[in-house]
Amino acid sequence: xxTRFAFDIHATDGQARTGVISTPRGDIRTxxxxxxxxxxxxxxxxxxxxxxxxxxxxxxxTYHLMLRPTAERIAALGGLHKFMxxxxxxxxxxxxxxxxxxxxxxxxxxxxxxxxxxxxxxKHMLSPExxxxxxxxxxxxxxxxxxxxxxxxxxDEAVAKSMRLSMRWAQRSxxxxxxxxxxxxxxxxxxxxxxxxxxxxxxxxRAIGFDxxxxxxxxxxxxxxxxxxxxxxxxxxxxxxKPRYLMGVGKPDDIVGAVERGIDMMDxxxxxxxxxxxxxxxxxxPVTIKNARHQNDPRPIDEACTCPCCRGYSRAYLHHVFxxxxxxxxxxxxxxxxxxxxxxxxxxxxxxAAGRLAAFVAEFHATRAQGDIEPI
Numbered sequence: 001x002x003t004r005f006a007f008d009i010h011a012t013d014g015q016a017r018t019g020v021i022s023t024p025r026g027d028i029r030t031x032x033x034x035x036x037x038x039x040x041x042x043x044x045x046x047x048x049x050x051x052x053x054x055x056x057x058x059x060x061x062t063y064h065l066m067l068r069p070t071a072e073r074i075a076a077l078g079g080l081h082k083f084m085x086x087x088x089x090x091x092x093x094x095x096x097x098x099x100x101x102x103x104x105x106x107x108x109x110x111x112x113x114x115x116x117x118x119x120x121x122x123k124h125m126l127s128p129e130x131x132x133x134x135x136x137x138x139x140x141x142x143x144x145x146x147x148x149x150x151x152x153x154x155x156d157e158a159v160a161k162s163m164r165l166s167m168r169w170a171q172r173s174x175x176x177x178x179x180x181x182x183x184x185x186x187x188x189x190x191x192x193x194x195x196x197x198x199x200x201x202x203x204x205x206r207a208i209g210f211d212x213x214x215x216x217x218x219x220x221x222x223x224x225x226x227x228x229x230x231x232x233x234x235x236x237x238x239x240x241x242k243p244r245y246l247m248g249v250g251k252p253d254d255i256v257g258a259v260e261r262g263i264d265m266m267d268x269x270x271x272x273x274x275x276x277x278x279x280x281x282x283x284x285x286p287v288t289i290k291n292a293r294h295q296n297d298p299r300p301i302d303e304a305c306t307c308p309c310c311r312g313y314s315r316a317y318l319h320h321v322f323x324x325x326x327x328x329x330x331x332x333x334x335x336x337x338x339x340x341x342x343x344x345x346x347x348x349x350x351x352x353a354a355g356r357l358a359a360f361v362a363e364f365h366a367t368r369a370q371g372d373i374e375p376i
Contacts, residue, residue: 007019025087042338053335058088127172170205189205228257246266275337
């Protein structure tokens with residue numbers, strides 16, 4: 001087991017890379033997809049079930065955990081890993097995005113953001129220093145800098161002002177993080193869809209120095225074409241020997257496109273949220289299980305899938321338990337979705353290692369273009 005945080009690239013294919021992030025709590029195979037455990041749980045899943053899908057790392061959320069049950073309570077109970085029964089690596093985001101998107105009556109200043117809880121209206125202050133303190137109390141293996149993430153579209157002037165504030169907060173985050181062997185701090189590049197601002201942000205982050213770097217401020221309404229346009233150059237602005245993390249992405253075709261452009265880590269609520277709302281993801285694209293055409297179908301979601309849902313349950317059964325609002329519907333469909341996403345990541349890793357990523361991507365798109373199999 002590693003005693004420090006390290007990143008080793010094992011193979012490249014074009015801009016894509018595959019390798020391993022080593023941490024004291026275990027290795028993370030890259031490219032990696034991180035299931036989201038917002039409130040110390042991946043919804044509808046047991047931790048051992050999440051691990052069984054192939055996940056090496058989970059994401060927790062600073063904003064939600066600071067409000068409930070509080071970082072101090074989690075620390076007193078032994079830290080987030082023990083609290084949620086997940087002994088492998090955990091990355092926590094800084095809370096900045098949620099403050100901007102969820103909280104009411106927020107007031108931003110150079111110091112940080114004062115806001116009212118979306119749960120009970122209680123007043124809080126989140127600053128770079130407080131974000132680092134919370135993530136330390138949680139025991140996060142990978143800590144994210146506190147930043148502001150403006151919604152797009154926005155003017156270049158607004159994006160520049162926000163980015164420069166985030167860079168000042170990044171410096172304060174680094175100072176507050178201190179020296180914590182075995183734990184990593186990631187900086188977050190901002191700049192919207194403006195290449196010059198992205199370059200300015202990357203230069204500021206490199207000058208500060210981080211263990212990894214995120215491409216932030218995407219998947220916030222700009223659309224896939226604009227996102228890929230930024231990813232055509234943004235990862236290359238960041239240190240080649242450090243992990244590159246694309247925050248909040250995404251759909252399978254977003255993931256494939258991001259990996260092609262040099263991204264090593266991603267996270268998204270999509271697999272679990274879709275599972276709870278009756279959408280399952282397959283090699284042929286998404287399937288809406290509540291549709292009437294599935295009610296008499298004895299086949300699994302995907303006959304090539306080896307997950308417990310597909311091994312034991314039919315589309316007809318899933319249609320029934322979803323319509324009946326049974327809890328098992330969320331459990332089974334979330335398990336399938338997480339299995340599919342991790343299977344996709346393994347396919348990408350294998351393809352990069354074998355130097356056949358282009359063929360893998362072509363097959364991925366060709367299979368999806370066929371659409372879902374026709375009902376019997």
